[in-house]
Amino acid sequence: MKPITITNTRVIDVRFPTSREHIGSDAVNKDPDYSAAYCILETDAGIEGHGLTFTLGRGTELCVSALRYLTQFVQGRTLESLTSNLNAMYLELTGDTQFRWLGPEKGVIHLACGALVNAVWDLYAKAEGKPVWRLLADMTPEQIVSAIDFRYIADALSPEEALAILRKGKEGQQQRLAEIIAGGYPAYTTSAGWFGFSDEKIRRLCREGIADGWTHFKLKVGGVPEDDLRRGRIVREEIGWQNRMMVDANQKWGVEEAISRTRQLAELQPWWMEEPTSPDDILGHARIRREAAPTRIATGEHCHNSVMFKQLFQAGSIDVCQIDSCRVAGVNENLAIILMAAKFGIPVCPHAGGVGLCEYVQHLSIFDFLSVSGTMENRVIEYVDHLHEHFRYPVKIRRGHYLVPTDPGYSCEMLPESLNKFSFPEGEVWKEQELETSLAQK
Ligand SMILES: C[C@H](O)[C@@H](O)[C@@H](O)[C@H](O)C(=O)O
Numbered sequence: 001m002k003p004i005t006i007t008n009t010r011v012i013d014v015r016f017p018t019s020r021e022h023i024g025s026d027a028v029n030k031d032p033d034y035s036a037a038y039c040i041l042e043t044d045a046g047i048e049g050h051g052l053t054f055t056l057g058r059g060t061e062l063c064v065s066a067l068r069y070l071t072q073f074v075q076g077r078t079l080e081s082l083t084s085n086l087n088a089m090y091l092e093l094t095g096d097t098q099f100r101w102l103g104p105e106k107g108v109i110h111l112a113c114g115a116l117v118n119a120v121w122d123l124y125a126k127a128e129g130k131p132v133w134r135l136l137a138d139m140t141p142e143q144i145v146s147a148i149d150f151r152y153i154a155d156a157l158s159p160e161e162a163l164a165i166l167r168k169g170k171e172g173q174q175q176r177l178a179e180i181i182a183g184g185y186p187a188y189t190t191s192a193g194w195f196g197f198s199d200e201k202i203r204r205l206c207r208e209g210i211a212d213g214w215t216h217f218k219l220k221v222g223g224v225p226e227d228d229l230r231r232g233r234i235v236r237e238e239i240g241w242q243n244r245m246m247v248d249a250n251q252k253w254g255v256e257e258a259i260s261r262t263r264q265l266a267e268l269q270p271w272w273m274e275e276p277t278s279p280d281d282i283l284g285h286a287r288i289r290r291e292a293a294p295t296r297i298a299t300g301e302h303c304h305n306s307v308m309f310k311q312l313f314q315a316g317s318i319d320v321c322q323i324d325s326c327r328v329a330g331v332n333e334n335l336a337i338i339l340m341a342a343k344f345g346i347p348v349c350p351h352a353g354g355v356g357l358c359e360y361v362q363h364l365s366i367f368d369f370l371s372v373s374g375t376m377e378n379r380v381i382e383y384v385d386h387l388h389e390h391f392r393y394p395v396k397i398r399r400g401h402y403l404v405p406t407d408p409g410y411s412c413e414m415l416p417e418s419l420n421k422f423s424f425p426e427g428e429v430w431k432e433q434e435l436e437t438s439l440a441q442k
C-alpha cells in the first residue's frame with residue numbers, strides 16, 4: 001500500500017457562545033464559551049486527521065499558537081513514521097528542548113499536544129478503517145504498551161504489569177464486545193444541573209431526564225450552602241433515591257471547607273463529590289476523602305498528566321478517576337492512566353461534555369471495558385446534551401447509554417460549515433456579536 005503522507009496542516013480557533021444561556025456554568029467557570037483549538041491533518045490519500053483540545057473561550061488563541069508550533073513535527077511525515085513508534089511520537093511532541101520549558105507536560109502546550117496526538121490517532125484509525133476503540137482493542141498487549149511513556153510512572157505500573165493486565169483483558173473480549181454492542185455503555189447527564197440554571201429549570205430538566213431514561217444526574221454545587229442544599233433537594237425530589245446523583249464543586253473550596261461542605265451535602269447521598277478543591281492538591285484530596293467519608297471523591301478533568309494521576313492513586317486520594325481526552329496528551333497518555341487505574345482498582349468515569357469530549361471519550365471507555373478493566377460496574381461516561389450537531393459522527397445515546405460508534409476514526413470531526421460559522425473572530429456568529437456590541441455602545 002502507498003504510504004500516507006501528511007501534506008498540510010491547518011489550525012482553527014473555534015468558539016461557541018454557550019455562556020449566553022449559562023450552559024456549562026459552574027461555581028468557578030461562570031461564563032464558559034465552549035471552544036476548541038482544532039487541527040486538521042491533510043494527506044495525499046483523500047483522508048484527514050482531525051483533533052481538538054477543549055477550552056472555555058478567552059485563551060484559545062494561546063492553544064492555537066502552541067498547536068501551530070507543534071504541527072511542524074508531523075508536517076510532511078508519513079503516517080507510518082508516526083504510528084510505527086507511537087511513544088517516540090509522544091516523546092518528540094512533549095520533548096522539544098525549548099518549548100517544554102513552558103510545561104513540561106502541563107498547561108497550554110500539553111492541551112495543544114492532546115489535540116495533535118488525537119488527530120494522529122483519528123487519521124490512523126481512518127486509514128485502518130476502524131473506530132479508535134476497535135483499533136485499540138485489536139492491538140496486541142505489546143503494541144499498546146509500546147505506545148506508553150513509562151519514564152515517570154514505572155514505579156507505580158511497570159510495562160510488565162501493564163502487559164499482564166492487557167493479556168488478561170484479551171480473555172472474554174468477544175463476549176464483552178457483543179454485550180456492549182447490544183446494550184451500550186452507561187452514562188450520566190450533567191445537562192440538568194448547571195450552576196446558572198434556575199430551580200424551575202433544574203426541576204424541569206430532571207423530569208425530562210427521567211422520562212428519557214437517565215438514571216444518573218450531576219448537579220453543580222459550590223454556591224451558598226443553603227442554595228446547594230435546596231437545589232440538591234429539588235434534584236432528589238425529581239429523581240428519587242433509587243437513581244444516582246453526583247455533585248461537582250469545580251475546585252471551589254480549600255481543603256477544610258471542602259470537608260465541611262461535603263459533610264453537609266451528605267444528606268443528598270451523592271454518589272461522588274467531584275473536584276472539591278484544587279486539582280493539584282493530591283494530599284488535600286486524600287484528607288477530604290478520609291474525613292468526608294463515606295462520600296466518594298472524584299477528580300481528573302484538570303489533572304494535567306499521568307504523573308499527577310499516579311500520585312492521586314498512590315496517595316489514596318480518589319474513588320473515581322475522571323480521565324479527560326485532551327487535558328493530557330491524547331490517547332497515548334490516557335492508555336497509561338486507564339492501566340494505572342486498573343492496577344489500583346479505581347473505576348474510570350471520564351469527564352466529557354464541553355465540545356467534542358463525549359465524541360472522544362466513548363472510545364476510551366469502550367477500550368477500558370473490552371481490554372483493561374473488563375467491567376462496566378460502577379462506571380459511567382459523562383454526557384452533556386450540547387453541540388453534537390456540529391460533528392460529522394456525533395455520539396448516539398439511547399436511554400442513558402452511549403451506543404458503540406462504528407464510523408472509522410475518533411468521532412471528533414467537525415462539519416466544515418460549523419468550523420466556518422463559529423471560527424473566532426471572523427466567523428459569522430462572532431461578527432454578529434461584534435456588531436451588536438458596537439451598536440449597544442452607541
Ligand atoms: C466549565 C465546564 O462546563 C465544567 O463545568 C465541566 O467540564 C464540568 O466540570 C463537568 O464535570 O462536566
Ligand SMILES: [Mg+2]
Nearest residue numbers: 248274275301
Ligand atoms: Mg466537573
